[in-house]
Amino acid sequence: MNTNYFFFAALLILGVGCNKIDSLTQFELQYEESVVIPASSVLNLPFNLFTPEMTTNSESTFEVNNTNKDLIEEILLTKLKMEISSPSDADFRFLESVQVFINADGLAELEIASLNPVPNNVGPLIELETAGNDLKEYIKKDEFSLRVNTVTDELLDEDYEIKVTSDFFVDAKILGQ
Secondary structure, three states: OHHHHHHHHHHHHHHHHHHHHHHHOEEEEEEEEEEEEOOOOOOOOEEEEEOOOEEOOHHHHHHHOOOOHHHEEEEEEEEEEEEEEEOOOOOHHHEEEEEEEEEEOOEEEEEEEEEOOOOOOOOOEEEEEEOOOEOHHHHOOOEEEEEEEEEEOOOOOOOEEEEEEEEEEEEEOOOOO
16 A cells, blocks of 8 residues: 555656656747838738748757757747837727738748637737647747738738847757756
């Protein structure tokens, strides 16, 4: 009977210990870029906006977190927000839908987040629904870019500058293990 209690206690301690060790190799990455939605004269037609290439600095980021790109198990997009920087009094009611795709050299483009439809009561900040794809191959590259595909349902009389913030969860093995 005592061996059963000992075995159960050992399993419990081992399980808690493994979760604690796992948390030491998990960290967040955040990237921020801007896109401009130009003033428009057409409605209900999709158009694409491209972010400049974003340098990942993945090698140094992984090193700071005691790992390297060969030990990355998974990278997930946990949050993608879009916020209007200008005009200052604007909101996202002009959008009917939005999709965000990730691109990196040598890899196929992949949808990572979307919002369809965009609610009519939305303000200057929206959070898109993430697709849940493993993005480790994209983030391990030196650079990646985002393509934002939007459909508007209102005419825009001026350019809209949008800040795109993406948060990634990284799960890695401990360096050398």
